[in-house]
Ligand code: AMP
């Protein structure tokens with residue numbers, strides 16, 4: 166693990182103090198790095214939107230460290246909500262519930278609901294313990310791939326934002342967002358916690374919104390979903406079946422992300438722009454945004470991804486992010 170940014174003399178209490186004073190701090194979570202501020206401080210939260218260039222109608226997730234702290238933000242915790250919290254918190258599941266009136270409009274973008282979760286990572290848990298609920302979106306400028314390493318946060322914000330170093334994120338894709346304020350309960354964003362595991366706990370069907378719902382009707386349930394997301398400058402596309410047999414494979418300006426095609430199946434000269442995941446989609450999820458950013462830094466014009474099926478661990482979330490990056 167690379168520790169360049171965490172000077173040993175700067176303790177987590179120092180960063181918690183920064184948050185208490187209304188400043189913004191970036192920190193690791195098990196999903197991606199977050200850009201956090203005191204959820205009860207409107208100016209501090211406004212600063213997050215400014216720094217990211219985030220549209221004001223895209224609400225933030227509030228990070229808490231317990232069901233009790235969640236109860237200070239939401240007006241009611243139903244039996245179903247409680248069951249999910251007990252089963253999946255701390256973990257990559259954000260729950261949308263009716264908010265208490267005192268929750269700031271800037272946090273929820275004026276919606277009557279608020280998204281909350283308990284991150285499964287010691288650093289944000291310590292910050293929350295000392296500073297209270299922290300509103301935090303991903304620590305990237307709007308439209309860029311989410312950061313999965315401290316270095317990515319520095320790429321987007323330079324010295325403007327202090328980053329607590331925490332190495333690479335465990336999952337590398339954002340949390341599952343489940344809306345419990347509507348029926349049927351609806352997954353607004355797939356993540357590591359899957360539709361079927363939610364259905365098992367809730368003992369009822371859970372709806373999954375299609376990757377692009379709302380963009381045609383203009384009425385997305387989750388405001389964030391109407392914006393282009395997760396996209397590098399390089400064009401992301403699916404690899405075509407006729408590409409591999411051609412003599413000019415692999416094309417020099419293209420980065421290939423491969424699953425079933427093995428190292429021995431392809432020409433040696435392409436080994437630098439061929440990344441093999443061997444059907445380990447969890448590993449690809451962990452790696453995806455780093456590859457997107459690396460492709461841009463190295464000047465690739467395209468990222469071609471070998472198509473894969475829609476079943477398997479972490480495939481739900483991965484397919485969603487790839488479709489978003491492709492743009493349809
Ligand atoms: P981010 O924190 O940047 O990963 O984005 C949080 C996601 O949760 C965005 O897609 C938001 O639109 C969504 N979200 C947050 N709060 C709500 C809410 N109250 N209702 C619906 N979606 C929400």
Ligand code: MG
Nearest residue numbers: 302303304311
């Ligand atoms: Mg984000």
